[in-house]
Amino acid sequence: MRSTQRTGGPIERTPGLVRFSDLPPDVLRDIALVLLADLVVGVSFGAIAVAGGLPVWLPVTMSLLVYAGSAQFSAVAVLTSGGGAAAAAATGLLLNTRTAAFSLAVADSLGRSWAARLVGAHLVTDETAAFVLAQPDPRRRKAAFWISGIGLFVAWNVSVLAGALAGSALGDTARFGLDAAFPAVLVALVLPVLRDADGGARRAAAVGAVLAVAAAPVLPAGLPVLLALLGLLATGRRPAGGAA
Amino acid sequence: MNAPLVCVLALAAGTYVFRLAGPLLQGRVELPARTQELLAVGATVILVALLATGAFTEGHDFAGWSRPAGVLVGAALAWRRAPFVLVVLGAAGATALLRLAGLP
Numbered sequence: 001m002r003s004t005q006r007t008g009g010p011i012e013r014t015p016g017l018v019r020f021s022d023l024p025p026d027v028l029r030d031i032a033l034v035l036l037a038d039l040v041v042g043v044s045f046g047a048i049a050v051a052g053g054l055p056v057w058l059p060v061t062m063s064l065l066v067y068a069g070s071a072q073f074s075a076v077a078v079l080t081s082g083g084g085a086a087a088a089a090a091t092g093l094l095l096n097t098r099t100a101a102f103s104l105a106v107a108d109s110l111g112r113s114w115a116a117r118l119v120g121a122h123l124v125t126d127e128t129a130a131f132v133l134a135q136p137d138p139r140r141r142k143a144a145f146w147i148s149g150i151g152l153f154v155a156w157n158v159s160v161l162a163g164a165l166a167g168s169a170l171g172d173t174a175r176f177g178l179d180a181a182f183p184a185v186l187v188a189l190v191l192p193v194l195r196d197a198d199g200g201a202r203r204a205a206a207v208g209a210v211l212a213v214a215a216a217p218v219l220p221a222g223l224p225v226l227l228a229l230l231g232l233l234a235t236g237r238r239p240a241g242g243a244a
Numbered sequence: 245m246n247a248p249l250v251c252v253l254a255l256a257a258g259t260y261v262f263r264l265a266g267p268l269l270q271g272r273v274e275l276p277a278r279t280q281e282l283l284a285v286g287a288t289v290i291l292v293a294l295l296a297t298g299a300f301t302e303g304h305d306f307a308g309w310s311r312p313a314g315v316l317v318g319a320a321l322a323w324r325r326a327p328f329v330l331v332v333l334g335a336a337g338a339t340a341l342l343r344l345a346g347l348p
Contacts, residue, residue, distance in 0.1 A: 065256035107266030177339030184318035184335030228293030
C-alpha cells in the first residue's frame with residue numbers, strides 16, 4: 001500500500017519513486033504544518049462524534065473508509081442530531097461531489113500504474129489538491145500529492161482514534177471551540193490560493209460564499225455548497241459547462 | 245448490519261467512486277484548458293463556501309457569534325502567514341474564550 005509510488009513513464013527513464021528531495025524545504029514544512037493542523041481537526045472530529053453519543057468504532061471506521069473531513073463532520077452532525085443513516089450518507093455524498101472535481105484536477109499527478117491510481121484516488125482530499133495545484137511542474141506535483149497524501153491519511157486516522165478515545169473525557173467540545181477548527185483549516189488552505197488568484201476567481205468565491213450562507217437555512221445540508229458554484233458566473237468568463 | 249454502519253459503508257463507496265473520476269476519465273477525456281481552469285476555480289469556490297457555511301451555520305441555524313469570530317481570528321493569523329497549527333489553535337482558542345465570556 002505504501003510502495004505504489006512507481007510510475008516509470010515512457011518519457012522519463014528515471015524510476016518514478018517520490019522522494020522528499022523532490023520538494024523544496026518550504027513546501028515540506030507547509031505539509032508538516034498542515035499535518036499538525038489536521039491532527040487538531042482529527043482529534044476534534046473523534047471527540048465531537050463520541051461526545052454526541054456515537055460508539056468509538058464509528059468515527060474511526062468512517063475516517064479509514066470515507067477519509068473526507070467535511071463529509072465526516074456533516075454526516076456525524078446528522079447522525080447525532082437524530083437524522084437517519086440515509087440522510088447522513090446523502091449529506092456526506094453531496095459534499096463529496098467536489099472530490100470528483102479535485103480528482104480530475106490532480107489525476108495526472110497520481111502516477112501511471114493502476115495500483116498507484118487506485119490507491120492514490122483514496123488519498124484525494126481538499127488539502128492534497130491544494131498542495132498539488134500550488135506546484136509549478138509535474139515532478140513536484142506528484143511528490144506533493146504522495147507526500148501530503150500518505151502523511152495526511154496517517155495523521156488523520158491516528159488523531160481521530162485519539163479524539164474518539166478522549167472524547168468521553170472531554171465532555172462538551174464546544175467549550176473548547178473545537179467546532180471552529182475545521183473552518184479555520186479551510187481558511188488557512190484557501191487564503192494563499194485567493195492571494196494569487198485573479199479578480200474573477202475572488203469574485204466567484206465571494207459570491208459563492210454569500211449564496212451558500214444565505215441558502216443554508218432553507219436547503220438540505222450539502223446543497224448550499226454546490227449552489228455556490230453559481231458564483232462561477234461572476235468570473236466574467238463564460239462557463240464551459242460541467243463544472244461540478 | 246446496523247444503520248450507522250450502513251451509512252459509513254454507503255458514504256465510503258460513493259466517495260471512492262467520486263475519487264476515481266480523475267484516474268478513470270484521465271486520458272479518455274481531453275479537457276480544454278478553459279475547463280481545467282474553471283475546475284480549479286470551482287474547487288476554490290466550493291472550499292470558500294464550505295468554510296463560510298461551516299463558520300456561520302450549524303445545520304439550518306446560525307452558529308452564534310463565537311465561532312465565526314474565532315474563524316476570523318484564524319483568518320487574520322493565516323493572513324499574517326502564521327503556521328497552520330497556530331491558525332487552528334488560534335481559532336479554537338478565541339472561540340472558547342468568547343464562549344467563556346458568555347457570547348453564544
